[in-house]
Amino acid sequence: MAPPESGPLDQRLARFIPQELIEDGIRSRGHAFLLMRFILVAAVLTIVFAPYFILYLKLPYTGPMTLLYGMSLVLTPVILQRTRSVRIAANWTLSCSLAVLLVQCWTLGGVSSLSYPWLSCIPMSAMLLRGVRGGAVWTLVAVTGVVVVGVADAMGLLPAGPTLSAVARGATTITVASLTVGLSGLAWLAESRAEALLQDLQRQKLVFQERSVRDWLTGLANRSLLTECLIQGWERARRHGPRGAVFFIDLNDFKLINDQHGHAAGDQVLREVALRLQDTVRSSDLVGRIGGDEFALIIEGVESQNDVAVLAEKISHAIEEPIAGGGVTMHVGASIGVAFFPDRECHFGDRTTLPRIPAGASTVRGEVDHESVRRLLEKADAAMYTAKRKALRYWIHEHVADETLRGTIARVSEPPPAA
Template identity: 35%
Template structure:
């Protein structure tokens, strides 16, 4: 308890010894009040010191306890002054002060109990009432009844004695409630319970004082003194703040300890009646009254317990539903997540096979979403995703499901499909709906949707159908975006060829039939009738001996699946430099396509250096062409591209858009040129601003394919080179 606690314990022990000596051997009741009063005052001061020292947020309970000590110290002084004059006939003026001191004590203990059990007060009050009724019956039969019978018709004595015993009963009920409703009691709480028990020991002198020998009476009287000491020790202990402040973890429901306390209280009435029958004592109507009161409380408590159980079951069910919703729905949009969408697709496919119907899957990939994120921030991007999700959910029928796979990719599962044209009509409505302007974080923005549609057959599986719709969406993006593509027989055959090519690439490397086509990058008009290309953009295709030839996009897909991205990139480097060397010193630089996985790998810088060295080429004769968004999002890719730039190798980034690339990002782009898709060009003013900003940072802007008619004048005015969409071009051998 610390130094002050030890001092308090020593003072209490000395006061107790002095009281026993003066009240016993010396036989002076008046002088025995001196140590009693000193200890009482010191304990009151110690309680105040504890409050000041530990500063509990809810100190009212402890101030009430200190007030009870102060009142009882006055009562002790009054009692021993009266004893000095020989006037101790019960009840005295001091008894009025003693009774008054119970009021702040009961209030303080009630506040402590309330802090330890902040919730479920009504149930705790009913439990306390049951315990109080049982203890009241026991107190009446053992204490109050005999006292009343022994004191004849003195109404005031009966009233004061009844108040003493009634206060004790309420105090014990509060203590029992604290014990029954708390999971863990602090040291301060145990000291407070000890103080209550010692107070009861002292109060027992009112009942047994007339029949006990003098030494026993004196010993029992120590209960009041030691109760004050225990209360002060509880206030001085550091855990007193926990008792009054902390929202203690209360026991939930009918715990074994609480049930045991209530069971003992309820059994007091029949046990008392049984004892009275065994001892042949006169029956007391108090037993019947207590039984009736406790029965009412028990029925009330049962009803509350049943309601609490029902509420608990309801809360558990709501929690289960909430957890199930969280596990199956996307937290941002509220749509079904990837797992739930896949599960629903599996159920729909099973039902379709049983009913000989079809299921359609729409794979929705947003166009221009990254530009919104880059230009206006992620809050605007989140607003766009939520609004698109709302529009998708409104586009489906009952029984269909809209889900979000992640990022800006969504799916629509359409059940009971009878006609492919209906599927395409729904997809076209989605394209039109998504294209409507959206207010995102205060900005008016627009995005598009490229949709791939796939319709099931009798053997379709969820993963396969998702892959088919994804493949169709990829083709929709490649063909201009903002459109719908169906996974038809031609696409299925091409996909099968990619799968077969993947198997061939996995089985062996190198493979025969690889061809590097070079497309000239020409300056815009006006130029010479036959302008010399400023560069040659390379693409690799595969002329397979068996099966269909693979164009560049299909070959890239097969190489990525087969893990041959590095092998394909190294072959392209050597082949490009071989053709360039064969064409002679006047050959323009060659842009060699390297896949994102290769650029992010650890060997790309060495691969380029080895190819340049093997063919005796200068670094400026070569540029690597790779995916810009992937490179900017991968720290390793950025580092590797910077190393290549330091070695004099050019870097061409494709896949970026003028409207989707923040101007502040251009400063960190490790490139020599930006290759923009002609179909993604923005309006003239933004294209001019983007081009001038890029050129100010030393970046060339090149178009992949001829521009649209409405922006062609701006392209010509800006002097943007254009990659001519040709295939099968090889560098000619020098004359």
């Protein structure tokens, strides 16, 4: 199936292009369709001009050469399907085209043959089919072929064609060589501009992708990225262990800062807290902002509950450090709720009300879904509100993992009150 922006011609040509190339990036897809258009144009020109060369001009070797060239064009879609490579298929087509033109020049009179000027089309075609780098190589090959044919003709090594003076032969060689370089230069300019535009589009795409998963104010992961990373971390912990923990952090007295010092000061506090969180955790841990003054952490490789308690204390102390800005010193605290994963109470895929996964079906990611993550975040959120209600720094929600106790209310571990 051709891309939706394609016209009727591309819809037909898409039948000869592997699906993965159609779904590939803009550059690979574009080269694939250009190659098919090139084959179509070459086939039409061959069919139209072959009778003129064979029947009217009665040029020797034209019939076999036309047949061989037609076969090479037919083989190009086959090569494209087998190799899944536009580069290989384009090189095959360009090689056959150049070989046919050089053989005809060699056998039909050198620079005076009708095929000689057509050599100038090879570099331009190569630039379009192979890009700047591949086109530069083919330009060098084509110019070399033009010069070799011209020199061989001047030395009398080729069969005699229409009578031309030495000056005319030299002028023809120089003209065709210049035309070859000129056309390749124009194609190079067009292709370079196209590649520059595509690179710019790619950079913009990466920027938009980054913005779609990053919080605009702090640069931290947003809720969408946190959810996806939590799904992946849950799967890793479920399969390989050890377990992980999700921290839900809510700032205390943040509204007071906004009311007293303004939203600019509040934004500065959020950015500073984000930096402190990143400095406190490991580089492999993920820090995100869920919204407002709420943050979340995903910690993998948790060996014990004590590790989580120690980290929660470090985070609390880091956040409680004074924040200077705008000529004032601001103070905030944090209430932290922690929940562990994997958590069978939250694992939506384990519920008996859901249909069983068929035997042999892929479970790389399907058993842990967004609903499971939502329930886990609700547990961490509930633990955070418990800490806030009890005026504690943190509250750890620990699920009982014993199968005999499954379905009971999860026990909650309460740390000692903050000093």
